Amino acid sequence: MTRTQDPVGPCTAGSGPAEPEVSGSAASGPATGAREWLELARDRWHPALRGAVDRLDPHMRQVAGYHFGWLDADGRPSDGAAGKGLRPGLALLVADALTGAPRDAVAGAVALELVHNFSLVHDDLIDRDQARHHRPTVWTVWDDTTAVLVGDAMLAIALEELALSGSPYAVAASVALLAATRELIRGQAEDVLFESRAEVSVEECLGMVAGKTGSLLAVSASMGAILTGADDETVAAFHTFGAELGLAFQIVDDLLGIWGTSEVTGKPVYADLAAAKKTLPVVYTxxxxxEAGAGLREWFATRTARDAADPDDLTQAATLIEKAGGRSWAADQAAAHVRTALAALEPVALADAQRERLIELAHFVTRRSA
Structure with a gap:
């Protein structure tokens, strides 16, 4: 199938990637070792995250605790669902791989998780998303102003956490995190701007994703290297590793937004199509x-997020994407970015076991199932 070079409609990067398995050439089974490592890593950084949030004033502390799933809306202890902790886990994994001392990167891991969640709270508000991890989002429980303020508070204590760490590499880590946050905001701003544009190319979408999703995963990997005193070449290698994983992660998320099962994503099947989102498989198609590309162009021209909820219509759109090769193209792209990520680590001296763990985590990005 031949693609035209003409730009097409706006693309949208998801604000909170779900983690079910996705069919296609990029996914062939779970990486259980990576999942186990992320759980072990959580035991290291999560208490420090709680300590950082405890520095907030009582109201902001309650709102943040609700967002993280620790409290209900009335401030009572809760066992709400949380994310997988990929970003802080990646930082600790890199530090462990380089020096065997993941504790050196705990402050960075906490800062990463706070910046990630600052972006999620603001994303939910911008997108008017009403649920995250099967719970009402912050802006729906409180209001828009509270969502803005608690996101800002998370960003502030993220930087404070690094400043208080006592690490000789805290300044370098802070500069890297701020640069990544700037790129994250660029990607978010482009995502919003693209919604009002009639035509956006696949290349522009990928550039937006590199900022909105790739930048934070890039600094997550490089943070682990920076905080262990690695040389510039090693830091750069891990930055590339994380950036490529970020692209793969978002592409898989776009696949899940159409074909993910509601039992594990918490969203209806074809959710992104129901919202009339032009994600990467859609933009490619x-x-x-x-005929399939023409059919999908007609479908989008006559439907909006308000009226694109008919199950038969959604099935028709998903079928057109598959016929045009959009689903397989996206899956292949995700796999290609994982290969590029792993190639970036080839010059880095690592023990076989540590390299294998990083490989498992890379494949977990495109094979995640829960």
Missing amino acids: LASEG
Whole structure:
């Protein structure tokens, strides 16, 4: 199938990637070792995260605790669902791989998790998303102002956590985190701007994703290297590793937004199509020649997020994407970015066991199932 070079409609990067398994060439089974490592890593950074949030004033502490799943809306202890902790876990994994001392990166891991969640709270508000991890989002429980303020508070204590760490590499780590946050905001701003544009190319979408999703995973990997005193070449290698994983992560998320099962994503099947989102598989198909591409262009031209909820219509759109090769293209792209990520680590001296753990984590990005 031949793609045209003409730009197409706006793309949208998801604000909170779910983690079910996705079919296609990029996914062939779970990476259980990576999942186990992320759980072990959580035991190291999570208490420090709680300590950082405890520095907030009582109201902001309650709102943040609700967002993280520790409290209910009335401030009572809760056991709400939480994310997998990929970003802090990646930082600790890199530190462990380089020096065997993951504790050196705990402050960085906490800062990463806070910046990630600052972006999620603001994303939910911008997108008017009403649920995250099967719970109402912060802005729906309180209000828009509270969501803005608690996100800002998370960003502030993220930087404070690094400043208080006592690490000789805290300044370098802070500069890297701030640069990544700037890129994250660039990606978010482009995502919003693209919604009002009639035409956006696949390349522009990938550039937006590199900022909105890739930048934080890039600094997550490089943070582990920075805080262990690694040389510039090693830091750069891990930055590339994380950036490529970020692209793969978002592409898989876009696949899940259409074909993920509601039992594990917490969203209806075809959720992104119901919201009329032009994610990467959609944008690729809209730019394609042939009947399927033309059919999807017509589908989007006559539907909006308000009226695109008919199950038969959604199935029709998903079928058109598959026929045009959008689903397989996206899965292949995710796999290609994982290969590039792993290639970036080839010059880095690592023990076989540590390298294998990083490989497992890389594949977990495209094979996640829960």
